[in-house]
Amino acid sequence: xxxxxxxxxxxxxxxxxxxxxxxxxxxxxxxxxxxxxxxxxxxxxxxxxxxxxxxxxxxxxxxxxxxxxxxxxxxxxxxxxxxxxxxxxxxxxxxxxxxxxxxxxxxxxxxxxxxxxxxxxxxxxxxxxxxxxxxxxxxxxxxxxxxxxxxxxxxxxxxxxxxxxxxxxxxxxxxxxxxxxxxxxxxxxxxxxxxxxxxxxxxxxxxxxxxxxxxxxxxxxxxxxxxxxxxxxxxxxxxxxxxxxxxxxxxxxxxxxxxxxxxxxxxxxxxxxxxxxxxxxxxxxxxxxxxxxxxxxxxxxxxxxxxxxxxxxxxxxxxxxxxxxxxxxxxxxxxxxxxxxxxxxxxxxxxxxxxxxxxxxxxxxxxxxxxxxxxxxxxxxxxxxxxxxxxxxxxxxx
Amino acid sequence: xxxxxxxxxxxxxxxxxxxxxxxxxxxxxxxxxxxxxxxxxxxxxxxxxxxxxxxxxxxxxxxxxxxxxxxxxxxxxxxxxxxxxxxxxxxxxxxxxxxxxxxxxxxxxxxxxxxxxxxxxxxxxxxxxxxxxxxxxxxxxxxxx
Numbered sequence: 246x247x248x249x250x251x252x253x254x255x256x257x258x259x260x261x262x263x264x265x266x267x268x269x270x271x272x273x274x275x276x277x278x279x280x281x282x283x284x285x286x287x288x289x290x291x292x293x294x295x296x297x298x299x300x301x302x303x304x305x306x307x308x309x310x311x312x313x314x315x316x317x318x319x320x321x322x323x324x325x326x327x328x329x330x331x332x333x334x335x336x337x338x339x340x341x342x343x344x345x346x347x348x349x350x351x352x353x354x355x356x357x358x359x360x361x362x363x364x365x366x367x368x369x370x371x372x373x374x375x376x377x378x379x380x381x382x383x384x385x386x387x388x389x390x391x392x393x394x395x396x397x398x399x400x401x402x403x404x405x406x407x408x409x410x411x412x413x414x415x416x417x418x419x420x421x422x423x424x425x426x427x428x429x430x431x432x433x434x435x436x437x438x439x440x441x442x443x444x445x446x447x448x449x450x451x452x453x454x455x456x457x458x459x460x461x462x463x464x465x466x467x468x469x470x471x472x473x474x475x476x477x478x479x480x481x482x483x484x485x486x487x488x489x490x491x492x493x494x495x496x497x498x499x500x501x502x503x504x505x506x507x508x509x510x511x512x513x514x515x516x517x518x519x520x521x522x523x524x525x526x527x528x529x530x531x532x533x534x535x536x537x538x539x540x541x542x543x544x545x546x547x548x549x550x551x552x553x554x555x556x557x558x559x560x561x562x563x564x565x566x567x568x569x570x571x572x573x574x575x576x577x578x579x580x581x582x583x584x585x586x587x588x589x590x591x592x593x594x595x596x597x598x599x600x601x602x603x604x605x606x607x608x609x610x611x612x613x614x615x616x617x618x619x620x621x622x623x624x625x626x627x628x629x630x631x632x633x634x635x636x637x638x639x640x641x642x643x
Numbered sequence: 644x645x646x647x648x649x650x651x652x653x654x655x656x657x658x659x660x661x662x663x664x665x666x667x668x669x670x671x672x673x674x675x676x677x678x679x680x681x682x683x684x685x686x687x688x689x690x691x692x693x694x695x696x697x698x699x700x701x702x703x704x705x706x707x708x709x710x711x712x713x714x715x716x717x718x719x720x721x722x723x724x725x726x727x728x729x730x731x732x733x734x735x736x737x738x739x740x741x742x743x744x745x746x747x748x749x750x751x752x753x754x755x756x757x758x759x760x761x762x763x764x765x766x767x768x769x770x771x772x773x774x775x776x777x778x779x780x781x782x783x784x785x786x787x788x
C-alpha cells in the first residue's frame with residue numbers, strides 16, 4: 246500500500262510537537278528527573294528548567310516571572326480563573342460577564358458557578374463573532390467582579406477587541422480574564438498594554454506536548470489555589486511540577502515568539518489563497534468569522550445543503566484532516582454554539598468546515614485541498630434532498 | 644469509529660438518486676437536527692419493489708443506513724419491505740456506534756413514509772403501516788445567502 250497522504254489542517258485542535266521541543270525535554274525524563282521541591286543539588290537542574298520556561302513565558306507576555314503559574318491544560322487555567330475569582334471576590338459581588346461563544350471550559354464553568362449563586366451575563370456577538378463594547382459596558386453592574394472574554398475564538402478565528410475590553414474593565418475596576426488558548430504564540434499579546442489581569446494558555450496549541458498550560462495572574466489579583474496540595478507554584482497550584490512538559494512549553498514559546506511575525510504572514514497568505522479558491526469554485530458557500538480581525542491560520546466555511554461529518558469523512562479519505570461544528574461531531578443534536586451565536590440557521594451550521602493551518606503547509610497542498618473540497622461538496626450535494634429541492638424550486642422560479 | 648460495512652456503504656452508496664413519477668416517495672427527519680432522508684419507490688402491479696432510490700442529507704451513518712435500507716427492500720414485496728426494521732438495517736451494517744442508532748431508525752421511517760405515500764396514491768392498505776410522523780418543513784429550506 247502507498248503511504249497515505251496526510252494534510253493536517255486541524256492545528257486549532259492540536260499541533261505537532263516540534264523536534265526542538267522534544268529535544269529540549271528529553272534530558273528531564275532520564276537525566277534531570279529530580280523533584281524540583283527537593284533540597285539536594287541533583288534537583289537543581291529541574292528547578293532551573295522550570296525557571297527558564299517561566300522567564301520565557303513571562304517575557305512573551307510582558308509579565309513578571311512570579312505571575313506565571315503552570316497548570317495541566319488550558320481548561321484547568323480557565324476553571325481556576327473563574328471559580329477562584331468568584332470565591333475570592335464574593336464579598337465584592339457575584340456577577341461575571343462573558344460571551345456566548347466561549348470555549349466550553351469557560352461556559353461550563355460559568356454554568357457550574359450559576360448553580361452556586363453566581364450570576365452570569367452571556368454577551369451576544371455580531372454576525373462576525375465580535376462582541377459589542379457598548380453592550381459590555383451596559384452589562385456592568387456594581388456587583389460585577391469579572392469580565393472573561395476570549396482573545397480569539399477557536400472555531401471561527403475571530404479576534405475580540407481585547408484592548409478596548411481591557412480599558413473598560415480597568416475603568417470600572419473589574420478584573421479581566423482572557424482565554425488566550427488559540428491566540429497565545431499566534432498573536433502578539435502584552436498584558437499591560439491590554440490591561441489583562443488573568444490569561445489562560447495551553448502548550449499543545451503551539452507545538453508543545455499535550456498536558457501542560459499556564460495561567461497568568463497579575464500581581465494583586467488575590468485568587469487562591471484551585472488544586473490544593475504542596476507548596477508548588479508559590480503555594481497556588483499543588484502537585485509536583487510536570488518538569489519535562491513545562492520545559493517543552495518554554496522551548497515552544499521561545500520558538501513561537503521568534504517566528505511569530507513571519508509565521509503569521511505565511512499562514513495569512515495560505516489562508517487567503519485557500520479561502521478565495523474555494524469561494525470562487527464552490528457555490529452556496531460562506532465564510533464564517535471576521536475577515537479582518539481573524540487568526541492567521543483559521544478558515545471556517547459553511548457549505549449549504551450538506552452535513553459536516555460526511556464532509557469530514559470524505560476529506561479524511563483524501564488524506565485531509567479538518568473539523569466541523571455539525572451536531573454529529575459535537576455529540577449532541579445541536580450544531581456548534583458559536584455558529585448559532587453568529588446567527589447561522591441550524592441546517593447551515595451543520596455544513597461547517599474548520600481548517601486551521603500551520604506554517605508547514607504549502608500552496609500545493611492548498612490547491613489539492615481546494616480541488617478535493619470542490620469534488621466532495623459536489624458529490625454530497627448530488628446526494629442531498631435539500632439540494633434537490635433547492636434546484637427544483639429555483640428552476641421553477643426562473 | 645464505523646464498521647467496514649458502514650464505510651463501504653458511505654463511500655459507495657447504493658441506489659443514490661431520484662425516480663421520476665415514483666409509486667411512492669417519503670421524506671423524514673429535519674435539517675435542524677442534521678438528518679434528512681428521502682426514499683423513492685417504484686412498485687409494480689404485484690406490489691413488488693422494482694426499484695428504489697434515495698437522497699440523504701446527514702452524517703456518514705445516515706448515508707450508510709439509507710443505502711443499506713434501499714438494498715434490503717429492493718426486489719421485495721411491500722409486505723416484506725415492512726419487515727425491514729432499524730434493527731435489520733443496523734445488523735446488516737455490522738452495527739452502528741450507539742449515538743448513531745437513531746440514523747437507522749430514520750431509514751426505517753423513510754421506507755415507511757414512502758410506502759405510506761404509495762398506499763395513499765394507490766388506495767390500498769398495508770398491514771402494520773402507520774401514518775408517518777410529520778414531514779420536513781418546507782420553510783426550513785428557504786435559507787439563502
